[in-house]
Structure formats: structure tokens, C-alpha cells
Amino acid sequence: MQHSILKLFKGDRVLWMVLMLLSVLSLLIVYSSTGALAYRVAQGNTLKYLFRQVVFLGTGIGVILLMVNVLPIKLYSKLAWWALLASIGFLLFSIAMRGTSFVSSSGRTLNFWGATFQPAEMAKISLVLFSAKILGKRQKTKGDLWEAFKKIIFYTAIVCGLIFISDFSTSALLFATIMTMMFCGRIPLKYLFSLVGIGIALVVTIYFTADLLPDSIGRVHTIKGRIERFINPPPPEASQGITQADYAKLAIYSGGIIGKGPGHSDVSNYMAAAYNDFIFAIIVEEYGLLGGIAVIMLFLIFFFRGVVIVRRATRTFPAFMVIGLTLVLVFQAMINIGVSSGALPVTGQPLPWISLGGTSLLFTSLAFGLILSVSHQNQQDKEVVEQPIMIKAPDEDYEIENDAVND
Structure with missing residues (x-):
């Protein structure tokens, strides 16, 4: 019975180990960091959010198992275009x-009769799938690469532009991912450099003209304010109070080398986003610098296993798909870690698979499921190639292996 259950966990074993370790850490740190939230909105029921996280993680793992064991890779190629259109529709x-x-007030979340949904999370996955499909089909000539570049950039501009209105960090993260995918897809550097130049010029223009733009145009004033506070922090006497970024730095400082121990975080009682955007700081507070390094190592292992899966892929669409999805999750993790440690301006990126569950966690499970599905397909393709062809001699009652016949 136990052996049959383990057989359901197909694909890269190391990646499954990383996923399970992240799951355990997620339950521990979410339970610890939601104590204050539970007393504010759940009458002190500290188990409410732990149970919620168990449900989301369990659902996510169930989705991954369904994708790996039932759904074929070619299905995602067929659905890529329709998923992209649906994402654009939800964003509009x-x-x-x-x-x-x-x-919601931030403009990021849709509310449907009590259920919440973030269109940007769907858009990240669908745009990566669409770009992987285009790059996989157009690799033969320079003309193919030019056509691929035009089509990908057209839809990337639409999706990232719509996301930018309410979520600059996700827009920038997705743009960087698609750019890296095109670099791996042999799109000429002159196209990519020109696009980077246009992007930088656009961001600089928005920054210096933010004060002239009305409040209804996205979050440009918030973005400019965060960048200015990051570059030129106000002096203590001019401060409007302790910010979440300040609390995050305090948590990391007080954690030291080995931390205060599980459940002993003090800073999480004062941070509004301790269980989400700044959860890495709480990890360091409770598990110390060693715990923080361990989290970074898990995401680095995930990145290198993604590289291995890409190198073993025998088809172009799955290879580009894994490149994009791996980069999305790793970039998101690095942004969360950078914000928590004060190395980057404040954004709203959760730590993949660790932060308190919601739309982000479920779409992260889709990304893991797609990557593990490609890994499982690679294993199947390898078995087919390595399987010897048995040929029966016409007058002999024995079989000769393929290698012997070739010799």
C-alpha cells in the first residue's frame, strides 16, 4: 500500500524533497506568524490559519499529483492561447x-461571493506557457525568431501593462522572466537590448513624471515613494513611525546565528504582513541565519534541478516552459528575500510555497506540477530510448538484444 502511494509521486525526486521541506517549513512559520492576526480577526483561534494552510498545501499537492499522473504535456500547449486570453479578460x-x-482596494484581487482570485497569478503562468509555445515552434530561421519576438512582445506588453496598473513588482518580475526565456530561445541580443532600453526609459519617465499623473493611474505615486525611501531613507526625526521594513530588519538582527526557536518570534506580533511579504524575516528571527541560508539553498537546489530537467528535455515546448516557470518562482523568492533583508525596495511578493496560502500558492502548485510533469516525461522518454529491441531468430528459440544485432 505504501509503495503504491509513493509511486504516485512521479518526476524528479529531489524536487519532490524540496517541495516537502518547504511544506513543513510553511506550516511551522505560518502557525507562528499568524498569532497576532488570529487575535485580531479570529477571536484568538490560532489554529484557524494553520488549518487553512494545511488545506491549501494539501490541495496544491493534490493538483500536482493530478497533473503528473493524468494530464499530458501536450494539453498545456493547446490551452496556452486560451489561458492567455482568459488572463487578459480577468485583468481588464x-x-x-x-x-x-x-x-479589493489594492486592485490586485477579485472577490466573487467570498472567494478571492488574483488575475496576475494566472497571467504569469499563461504568458510563460504562451511564450514557450511560440519559442518552441519558431527556431529554424532568423525570420522565425523575428516573428517569435514580435508576437511574444506584443502580448507581454499587454499583460505586463495591465498588471502594472495595480502591481509594479509582478509586472517587472514577469517581464524579466519573458526576457530571459527569449534569451534562452536564441532571440538576437540586439532585439533584447533595445527592449531593455525602452523599458528603462519608460520606468525613468514614470518616476520623474509621477507627481504630474493623477491618482487614478495605477500606483505610480506609491512606487516612487518606496524607491525614494529606499534610496534616501528619512532621518529618525522625520520618520512617520516604524515601517514593516524596519520591523523586518529588527527580526533578522534579533535572530542572530541560530535564532530564537520555533514559535518564539516577537516581531511578528507587530507586522501586518509577517505571514506573507516579510515571512523570510520571521524565518530568520526564529531559525537564525542558518535557517535563512537553508531556505535560500532550497530554492537554489530547485533552480539547479530545473536546469537539469531542461537539459534532459527532448522537446522544445516543455524545455522553454520549465525555463520560464523555474525563473518565475526563483525570481519571486529572491525578491521576497531581498525585500525582507532590506536589499530591495518594498514590494508585495510572497515567498513561493511558504507564505500564507491563497491564489498565489495554488498557481505555484500549477508551476510545480508542470515542471514535475516534464521531468516525468523525460524519464519516460529515456526508458523508451534505452529499452532494448528483442528480435527472435527465425530458426532458434532465443532472443538477441538490439546491441548484439548491431555488432
Whole structure:
């Protein structure tokens, strides 16, 4: 029975180990960091958010097992275009309905009868799938690469532009991922460098003209303010109070080398996003610098296993898909870690698979499921190639292996 259950966990074993370790850490740190939240909104029921996280992680693992054991890789290639259109539709809907009960105050989350949904999370996965499909089909000539570049950039500009209105960090993260995918897809550097130049010029223009733009145009004033506070922190006498970034630095400092121990975080009682955007700081506070390094190592192992899966892929679409999805998750993790440690301006990126569950965690499970599905397909392809062909001699009652016949 136990052996049959283990057989369901197909694909890269190391990647499954990383996923399980991240799951254990997620349960521990979410339970610890949601104590204050539980007393504020759940009448002190500290088990509520732990149970919620167990449900989301269990659902995510169930989704991964379904994808690895049942759904074929070619299905995602067929659905890529329709998923992208649906993502654009949801993003347009969130913009059109902003200010109503259907959209949160930040503009990032849609509310449907008590259920919440972040269109940007769906857009990340769908745009990566679409770009992987285009790059996989157009690799033969320079003309193919030019056509691939034009089509990918057209839809990337639409998706990232719509996300930018309410979420600059996700827009930038997705843009960087698609750029790296095109670099790996042999798109000429002159195209990519020109695009980077345009992107930098656009960001600089928005930064210096933010004060002239109305508040209704996205979060440009918030973005500019965060960048200015990061570059030129206000003096203590001019401070408006302790920010979450300050609390995060305090948590990391107080954690020391070995930390205060599980469940002994003090800073999480004062941080509004201790269980989400700044969860890495709470990990360091409780498990010390060693715990923080361990988390970084898990994501580095995940990155290198993604590279291995890409190198073993026998088809172009799965290879580009794994490149994009691996980069999305690693970039997101590095941004969260950078923000928590004060190395980057404050953004709203959760730590993949560790932060308190929601839309982000479920779409992260889709990304893991796609990567593990490609890994499982690679193993199947290898078995087919290595399987010897048995040929029966016409007058002899024995079989000769393929290698012997060739010799």
C-alpha cells in the first residue's frame, strides 16, 4: 500500500524533497506568524490559519499529483492561447470594476461571493506557457525568431501593462522572466537590448513624471515613494513611525546565528504582513541565519534541478516552459528575500510555497506540477530510448538484444 502511494509521486525526486521541506517549513512559520492576526480577526483561534494552510498545501499537492499522473504535456500547449486570453479578460475586468465590491482596494484581487482570485497569478503562468509555445515552434530561421519576438512582445506588453496598473513588482518580475526565456530561445541580443532600453526609459519617465499623473493611474505615486525611501531613507526625526521594513530588519538582527526557536518570534506580533511579504524575516528571527541560508539553498537546489530537467528535455515546448516557470518562482523568492533583508525596495511578493496560502500558492502548485510533469516525461522518454529491441531468430528459440544485432 505504501509503495503504491509513493509511486504516485512521479518526476524528479529531489524536487519532490524540496517541495516537502518547504511544506513543513510553511506550516511551522505560518502557525507562528499568524498569532497576532488570529487575535485580531479570529477571536484568538490560532489554529484557524494553520488549518487553512494545511488545506491549501494539501490541495496544491493534490493538483500536482493530478497533473503528473493524468494530464499530458501536450494539453498545456493547446490551452496556452486560451489561458492567455482568459488572463487578459480577468485583468481588464479588475481594472473596469475597480472601486466596486468585486475588486479589493489594492486592485490586485477579485472577490466573487467570498472567494478571492488574483488575475496576475494566472497571467504569469499563461504568458510563460504562451511564450514557450511560440519559442518552441519558431527556431529554424532568423525570420522565425523575428516573428517569435514580435508576437511574444506584443502580448507581454499587454499583460505586463495591465498588471502594472495595480502591481509594479509582478509586472517587472514577469517581464524579466519573458526576457530571459527569449534569451534562452536564441532571440538576437540586439532585439533584447533595445527592449531593455525602452523599458528603462519608460520606468525613468514614470518616476520623474509621477507627481504630474493623477491618482487614478495605477500606483505610480506609491512606487516612487518606496524607491525614494529606499534610496534616501528619512532621518529618525522625520520618520512617520516604524515601517514593516524596519520591523523586518529588527527580526533578522534579533535572530542572530541560530535564532530564537520555533514559535518564539516577537516581531511578528507587530507586522501586518509577517505571514506573507516579510515571512523570510520571521524565518530568520526564529531559525537564525542558518535557517535563512537553508531556505535560500532550497530554492537554489530547485533552480539547479530545473536546469537539469531542461537539459534532459527532448522537446522544445516543455524545455522553454520549465525555463520560464523555474525563473518565475526563483525570481519571486529572491525578491521576497531581498525585500525582507532590506536589499530591495518594498514590494508585495510572497515567498513561493511558504507564505500564507491563497491564489498565489495554488498557481505555484500549477508551476510545480508542470515542471514535475516534464521531468516525468523525460524519464519516460529515456526508458523508451534505452529499452532494448528483442528480435527472435527465425530458426532458434532465443532472443538477441538490439546491441548484439548491431555488432
